[in-house]
Amino acid sequence: MRHSRFHPFVAVAGSLATTAVFACPSCPTAQVVRASVVGEDFWNLLVTMTVPFLLIGSLSALLYRVGLSPRDVVPARDRNESGAET
Structure with missing residues (x-):
């Protein structure tokens, strides 16, 4: 108050x-x-500052999109555990 x-x-x-x-x-x-x-250097500095963020964001989106689905992760984990025991 x-x-x-x-x-x-x-x-x-x-x-x-x-x-x-x-x-x-x-x-x-x-x-x-x-x-x-x-x-005169405005556009060069602007590109230099934004391109790394665009590249990292695009790469992250691509890896997220291509990544394994949850269905595929569980059998892979089971295969690794079963292989370690024998």
């Missing part, structure tokens, strides 16, 4: 922060920041 008083303050602070961010999209500082973030 104590924290319910802070919700309006958080909402006002958030709206003021977003208003300040969108206040001047064409000011010189915004242009410099935009040029540094979305520069």
